[in-house]
Amino acid sequence: MNLVRAELERLTARRFVQLMVLLLAVAFAVTTATTLLGSHRPTTSEMSAAQTQAARAVAAMEAEHTRCLQIKAGEIPIIKDGEYVPADCAELDPARMAQLPLATDYLSSVFVFSHEARGLLYFLIAFLVLFAFLVGASYIGADLNSGGVVNLLLWRPGRLTVLGTKLGTLVGVVAALSVLSSALYLGTFWTIGQTAGLPGPLDGEFWGQLGAIYGRGLVLVLLAAVLGFGIATLGRHTSAALGAVAAYAVVWEVGCRLVLQIIDVARPDQLMLSTYLGAWLSGKVELWDGNGCPPGGGVCDGGLYTITWAPALLVLLALTGAVAGAAFAAFRRRDLL
Amino acid sequence: MSAVIEITGLRKTFRTLRRGSRVAVDGFDMVVEAGQVHGFLGPNGSGKTTTLRALLGLVNADAGELRVLGASAPEQLGRVAGRVGAIVESPQFFGNFTGHRTLRLLAVAGGVPTSRVDEVLDQVGLRDRSEDRVKGYSLGMKQRLAVASALLKNPELLILDEPANGLDPAGIREMRDLMRTLAESGVTVLVSSHLLAEIQLICDHVTIIARGRRVAAGRVDDVLAGHDPHEWRVRVAEPERGAELLRAAGLTVTGHLDDVLMVGGVPESELISSTLGGQGLWVRELTPIRPDLESVFLELTAGAAPPRQPDGTTPDDAISDETGSAAEPLIELDRTDGRRVDA
Missing domain, CATH: 1.10.287 (Helix Hairpins)
Structure with a gap:
């Protein structure tokens, strides 16, 4: 418990975390202000x-x-x-x-909450995913790089306990911040809809769909935190996580996608992480692949295929689990010099 | 006295893709008894820090047995961690935290009352700067902060790797006084340092490591005595004649400058005075030349064989072919009385 307390204080005292929270607050304030300025209660x-x-x-x-x-x-x-x-x-x-x-x-120049809520929530999730990944990576990366972990291990020699506590604290803080910021964010825009715009139809179906997006987004945020933490632990530095993501995006998502398309590999989107991200976040993605159609053109429905949230979650969990597992295994045996 | 640190047959090889394998410590042994202020000496790259890190569970040993306060390291370190304070090789701290916050977080993590923070800051003389960010600290101040972190637990055993790094002369003296005070209060101190004069002043026991192996261990006085060349500085009115008389008596005159002779291989001074006095040549000065830790250290570490590398060779094989230095037998002193023994 003491270790959790210390790690909680260490994490929340980090400038980078404070800066990211400030950025979130600024983005929130700007969005709220522009929405308020651009909306009015419609006349009769x-x-x-x-x-x-x-x-x-x-x-x-x-x-x-x-x-x-x-x-x-x-x-x-x-x-x-x-x-x-x-x-x-x-x-x-x-x-x-x-x-x-x-x-x-x-209605023009009228903020309608039911129309805008999904887009606003996706924006918040995108920010929180970025926040979680960067904070996760920098939290352990800076500690490994600055010798903070070594200092801590001199006090608490259990390596897995120390790393596990750090990860647990990170996930807890990110989850709490995500829940709080989402509630504040959606609550503010709901209030704007009630007072300076229109709420729109807020039936059970609307809240159900919004809740599903929110739940999936929250899972994605936590996975991003674990992934950033894991890659930075493996690479012993914050920049390892950033470099890995940049390298993956450029080499695989852009470069290899082009190569796969040129050599006519069937369903190349299935090999891209971004596909599963999209499928998880939106519930499903429908993709089309010309390899499933007969040559000669014409209308072809055979090339259509769907990836739903279930296999997407499986892929994301497997990737994150593998990275986290490798990070713990490496840290357990690693010489800390 | 009971042993608080026992290292037997420690071996560690570092393996990197770029540089291959390198044996850092090769069958190293060390014992530190309770209440000792034990110096741990060795040249750069000799394996000191690797040994200390292995002892603290930061480096995984390939072979050997390590025990700290009776607990096997690294498996049982958690059992005794609260009784061991340690700093290893210029510890780094998170720059944006103040010194006070850094120590407070460690105290919270280790379950130590946070009231200890101010006490140790006072002890190392950092109280006035404790609310400054660590990134603004000088190297010496960071070193003090590290020592403060090691003292937080009120440890029974203090392991300090180069605690005087970056300290100015006044800081070194304060550190020396601090270690003396701790030793007087019953804390066992293991300190590694390059400052051999400091070690000689502070420590009662010493272990010397060179190229991954122990080359000497025991009480500081015994280690020094084991390397006493039994050399004397003799001043006489007629040095040429004096030298002839001493040589005739079977003694070795190793040097001669003006009226001063350096005479070696003399266990007792009476032999010199009686030889010269018996021939009417009066001795004006008769001073024993005592070895200091630096000269012993240099002698021992220069002759130590390098550790065996994984391929069975030694890094200095090529050099030893030319100089023969690596082929010389390893000199080791018995741990308890400092006598020379063949290794």
């Missing part, structure tokens, strides 16, 4: 006009659906050349649409 007339526009849009969709049904029934001919008529008119049925046009879609 603005609201009425938007409702009219939304009703017109719904009516147009219904008319198109009806027209499709009439063409299929042979009641009316196709008038325009090249007019698209789907094989199944259900595609155009407004009743089957996930979301019908709403009045809030036609």
